Amino acid sequence: MSYINENFLELQDSYLFSTIAKKVAEYSAQNPDKKIIKLGIGDVTRPIVPACIEAMHKAVDEVATQDGFKGYGPEQGYEFLREKIKEYDYKSRNVDIDIDEIFVSDGAKCDCGNIVDILAQDNKVAITDPVYPVYLDTNVMSGRSGKYDKETGKYENIVYIPATSKNNFVPELPKEKVDIIYLCYPNNPTGTTLTKEQLATWVKYAKENKALILFDAAYEAFITDENVPHSIYEIDGAKEVAIEFRSYSKTAGFTGMRCAFIVVPKELKGYTKSGEEVSINKLWNRRHCTKFNGVSYIVQRAAEAVYTEEGRKQIKENIDYYKENAKIIKQGLEEVGYTVYGGVNSPYVWLKLPDGMKSWDFFDKLLTEANVVGTPGVGFGPSGEGYFRLTGFGTKENTQKAVQRIKKYYENI
Numbered sequence: 001m002s003y004i005n006e007n008f009l010e011l012q013d014s015y016l017f018s019t020i021a022k023k024v025a026e027y028s029a030q031n032p033d034k035k036i037i038k039l040g041i042g043d044v045t046r047p048i049v050p051a052c053i054e055a056m057h058k059a060v061d062e063v064a065t066q067d068g069f070k071g072y073g074p075e076q077g078y079e080f081l082r083e084k085i086k087e088y089d090y091k092s093r094n095v096d097i098d099i100d101e102i103f104v105s106d107g108a109k110c111d112c113g114n115i116v117d118i119l120a121q122d123n124k125v126a127i128t129d130p131v132y133p134v135y136l137d138t139n140v141m142s143g144r145s146g147k148y149d150k151e152t153g154k155y156e157n158i159v160y161i162p163a164t165s166k167n168n169f170v171p172e173l174p175k176e177k178v179d180i181i182y183l184c185y186p187n188n189p190t191g192t193t194l195t196k197e198q199l200a201t202w203v204k205y206a207k208e209n210k211a212l213i214l215f216d217a218a219y220e221a222f223i224t225d226e227n228v229p230h231s232i233y234e235i236d237g238a239k240e241v242a243i244e245f246r247s248y249s250k251t252a253g254f255t256g257m258r259c260a261f262i263v264v265p266k267e268l269k270g271y272t273k274s275g276e277e278v279s280i281n282k283l284w285n286r287r288h289c290t291k292f293n294g295v296s297y298i299v300q301r302a303a304e305a306v307y308t309e310e311g312r313k314q315i316k317e318n319i320d321y322y323k324e325n326a327k328i329i330k331q332g333l334e335e336v337g338y339t340v341y342g343g344v345n346s347p348y349v350w351l352k353l354p355d356g357m358k359s360w361d362f363f364d365k366l367l368t369e370a371n372v373v374g375t376p377g378v379g380f381g382p383s384g385e386g387y388f389r390l391t392g393f394g395t396k397e398n399t400q401k402a403v404q405r406i407k408k409y410y411e412n413i
Helices: 006-010 016-030 050-063 079-093 108-118 133-141 196-209 248-252 280-291 297-305 309-335 359-370 396-411
Strands: 102-105 125-129 158-162 180-184 212-216 242-247 260-263 269-271 277-279 339-342 348-352 387-391
Touching: 006 133, 016 359, 050 297, 050 309, 079 102, 079 297, 102 108, 102 280, 108 133, 108 212, 108 242, 108 260, 108 280, 125 133, 180 196, 196 212, 242 248, 248 297, 248 309, 269 280, 277 280, 309 339, 309 348, 309 396, 359 387, 359 396
Parallel strands: 125 158, 125 180, 180 212, 212 242
Antiparallel strands: 102 260, 242 260, 269 277, 339 348, 348 387
16 A cells, blocks of 8 residues: 655645636636736746846757767756856855856745755744745655644644834744744745845854754845845855745746756754754755756756856846836825835835725635736735736836736725
8 A cells, every 4th residue: 555645635725826726717718808917926027037048048059969968967066057146146246156066946836845855854844834835845844834823824833934014024033942943035935035134133043053054045135225134145154054045036037947956055054853964065965866857957047147247237137027026016006096015125015904804805805807817815824815927037118017006906995
């Protein structure tokens, strides 16, 4: 008899964005004449920049030759890309990272889910609430969550740290000792940020409690404020307590090409039950090389082009385009009286709903009455109830149309 991993049975319904896609597909099938504008899932709409396209064309021609053909590459990523990451993402911010601390992958989502492979099942996990669902769901799958309480919308063994308007979206340190802490800044879904001083308190907590911070910096390219860190390693001592996730999906529009990287410093240690120190870098390298065959050479050449002078200029233009969209959403909705957060240092706008309105009810009404798709806040956790996420990743034309539709809907409530 083949037994299943029964932890999967503790997962609630389907993945958030699958549920949204199903609802939208059903409505579209019943109303084929309606033109729906999607500002829900964080997928980009601008094409890959010319610098990256040219690099891929060159790589394709190269592998078409006998001398230039590439078979399996290094699982950790080609050195040409890791050297660029080291120089432009870290050294430029006075952070020293060695290339053997950088592991190129096919997505930050995968890395966030896969990292739990090397961590003990009985670790106490803390997540900010609301939160990107992958952090929670992968720990449910791994058996760290315990049972789900339908009354509270929480798992019994997970520590939820609210980040709402009541605390200015600055989560408080856990009141109990935890072992693993998930932080994402600029934050998905709220679009809010932490200053260097605020992030430093988490690094201090982790050092004092021998905890591990899993820091998702997928949206760092959208940061404009000088006191908002692009990397957790800008904080003294962070290399002793933190793993960082980065992605080219939102930075360079690689959502369909799949390329990211994870940084696991050699100073970072985990512990056996007997208290023996173990290198997490070595554990991750073993796991990565066993279960992953590497990102394609052609895609890594495209990622390398992100760091060229032309690549940086072209990508900045795309980032600025999405930031302007977020600004359009934020300002447009504030004009009619909505309370809005995020939209600065982030492509995400976090909308506070009228008192008493549930986020899935707002989703349904916005879909059917305004033909606009967003993401219900409660889908990111119980503290997301009463909020709604919109993204700046659409086209400017559709963003403007969506804002006008939402304004009209709001006026008719």
